[in-house]
Amino acid sequence: MRLSSLRGVLLAMPIALLTLVPLLVVLGAFLDPQPEIWTHLIDYVLPDVLKNTLILLLGVGCGVLLLGVPLAWFTAVCEFPGRRFFSWALMLPLAMPAYVLAFVQVGLFDFTGPVQTTLRELTGDSSWFPRVRSTGGVVLVLSLAFYPYVYLLARNAFLTQGKRALEAAQMLGMSRQQGFWQVALPMARPWLIGGLTLALMETLADFGAVSIFNFDTFTTAIYKSWFALFNLPAASQLASLLVLFVLVLVGLEHWARGSRQYHGRIVAAERIQLHGWHRAMAVVVCTLVLCMAFVVPLLQLLFWVSSIWREDLDARYFGFTLRSMAISLLAALIVAVLSLCLVFIQRRFAGRMTRWTVRLATLGYAVPGSVLAVGVFLPIAWLDNLLIPLAQSLGFAGYQILKGSVAVMLLALAARFMAVAFQPMDSAMQRISRNQEDAARSLGLSQRQLLWRLHLPMLRGGVLTAVLMCFVDVMKEMPITLMTRPFGWDTLAVRVFEMTSEGMWANAALPSLMIVLTGLIPVVLLVLKSED
Template identity: 55%
Template sequence: MSDNKVSPTSIGPRRAPVKGVRTGPFQLRFWDGWRLFTLAVALLVLVSLGVVCFSWLTPPAEIWQHLRQTLLARLLLNTLWLVLGVGVLTLVLGVSLAWLTATCEFPGRRFFSWSLLLPLAMPTYVLAFVFVGLLDFAGPVQTLWREWFGRAAWFPPIRSTPGVIIVMSLALYPYVYLLAKNAFQTQGRRAMEAAESLGCGSWEGFFRVALPMARPWIAGGVLLALMEALADFGAVSIFNYETFTTAIYKAWFGFFSLTTAAQLASLLVLLVFILIVVEQRLRARRRFSTARSSAHITRLTLRGWRAWAAAGFAGAVLLIAFGIPVFQLGVWTLSSFAAEFNVRYFALLGRSVALGLGAAVLICSTALVLSYAARRHSDTFTHGLVRVANLGYALPGAVLAVGIFIPMAALDNLLINFGETLFGWRLRPLLQGTVIIMLLAYLVRFLAPGFKPVDGAMHRVTPSIDEAARLSGLRGVALLGRIHLPMLRGGLLTAATIVFVDVMKEMPITLMTRPFGWETLAVKIFELTAEGEWERAALPAVALVVAGLVPIILFMRHSER
């Protein structure tokens, strides 16, 4: 006789497994700690956004009426010109340089292929005060110009709408360049050869075949550049170019009205989401496919004047966007180092590094938990929470500063009233004026760039590894710490590097939520440039530029591998 027995559970219809909950020996509770943590992070983002959007429920104050009558039209017009100008110029620079370095062969192509990314290491406000210092009326360029052509000689003003557009485009074009270059490289030469076989010339093939195929990547790069332009505070402040970010700062610290600041921030959020919707509608009902990238790409060899024109164009952009600013920062630093450098700079550097490291640890830890929660729970609800938690990157820093500060201040007042009512305690504010608010704002703002590398590395860990670890008795935190964490070191290092540099360069959140008397390198640059002290601002700017070069170098090394 056979010893096999029929179990009661093997008879009758089988239940369909609940989506997102594993069956068998490793069943998961719906509301476990991983999903609750994901919900808490998503709620933090939603509360920050909701506080800003629902600020209109309060009656408009007199300050807002004054701004509406005197300033709102100028803010809208300035923002419109900024979006149009930066969008067009970054599109032209990024796409043209990407096409040249990805599909053409000319002198210096390999050097320009990676060096054109270096302007990413230059914060927009650093590039802004360098050009204002060089090209302003009292700067060396205009001084020399008047000596050559007379005092009445006309010179284009740098503090103007074209000036701020050009400078911001030079700092932001690498977003378009990086994505467009990847798109052109994956196309190879097959598409262009097919177009040439149909009678299309080089220019016609570019506009009718290569450019439409690269449209999703180009649109994504332009959207990133425009979001950074709308979120910028330092550069537009240096140019005295009034935008919503400067108006939010003035409403908060000039008029001491958080309600007005929140209402202005809601308009800025609306503009950002309009850009996102427009970009998605432009790509709607379109399907794109790319060829598999190969180790060898046949490039179009440029000869004669075309080759040197391509090299000259790429060299001129790199020189203006990175070479001249770095050289001028070095000159100013050498001239002011002896008088400017003192023990206080160690404190500035220490605070900046501490904020960067603290935010990197917080954000990478949060990203790790979110990625693991999405891995454990494959249901739509959990993945929706993860997407909501990553929405903060679309919100400008000034908006997040308002959206985080208002609920934290309300929570502080609630705790103080609770302590006085029940226990008679006289508590001081526990959250306002502390680093906690800054770190929470950093978490919402930079979780997305920290989450992407970690989640990408998490997807390389096969599910069979999890099952084998569970059979060995590892579950939950032990499984994450002993199995996943060593395998995710590369993704965590990349995420930590990106977040560290982004926090070091972040100005509006740091400036608007810092404790009283706190100064960082970014805050020091703002204070000095507000007084026109370009040479004194060079020393902290050099430190930020050097810090910004770290992720660029790591990215280039990764690309070479």
């Protein structure tokens, strides 16, 4: 290993430990198996949890592909009425957290909801209506929530092909349909796998939506083991299994991508003009998905808020909002500073080991929040136990310094969202060429002057994007906030969880609407970036 690369590893490793320590702590549960806990899990928990998780992964995987790929193809390659509008509007569901979409759909389509109530008034019977609180219901909701990951990446892939890929296939004797299946889709394979992997990781990490549907998965089982059964060892054992699921998923993604090289660039080729029923189908499909995933839920939230805001909006919401914004801003700033350090370390001390250390530091986004909550809490609790004798000697008997503090929550949030801040900053750094740095050095600038007069001014846009995206992600984040917050430290996301746990959909609408409106910020940034 070169000396510069070693220095890069040593500088980046303390930041990487934010993610590595929780993961190693959780995986360390396998070293202390505790047979009585595993017997209980195998007999009463794991059969249903494993079955539900596998069904959910399979169903959501198929769902996001069935929704995301056709929509990406229509808006990237075809021409039909409203294409320019749908090309960015179909990204709006990114602003709708899965747990918000879940309780809105339950509130609309459950037995006591307005849809079934209206059907009973018109026909006298609604028993034939599909049950929304079902496996199919949760799969549909998560597919609607996570299809934009596939849509965004697949659309970028199809934009690099344009109409020319189909024309090349037709020159080889294929029909347009055969060209799509045998040329366009295989060429888009790495983008599709990337989007599918993101959607499946979000599915594994989801807690709010599956809890609303009473659909037990690893995340709900971890939460119940910790807070309902007060059994932290059982929660850590379940978290270790969930980490293995995530690592297997990441490994399969790398294996599926293989060593193939895919090259392409955005082309301005002529679009395929849709006519007749093909044109109508494209408009109907785009409209239906957009309405189900964003428009109808947003209108329902506005309706609920208009009916209860006078009774529900009180001084508590000032606290909910203030705490949500404070923890989001603080976490965003901490993550932005740490990510900026990683970007500079990777640039200054380039090398394979430095890159791998930086990758480890940004691995947290692939890990569910409930796992990081367990992984951060366990060492903090251990450290607190070591500090208790010191606290007692100072006259603070039983006083705990770290456990139950905001610091625990910030540690878990920093590990979770490091990659969110790192990616836009790293992309901005890539635009600064080595020639620019050499030119600056030739003018007599030192390394520190290079940082302040070249790098930071040119990274300003990436830093702003990183802070905004982290801010919004922390606002929406539920399991880490719910599991590590100090007593009485409720946020908007916690308020949503408490109200939906009681089936009080209208009361959950106001904090949900605040979260959704905040979530529109990164979506607008993505839209503006895609139009550049």
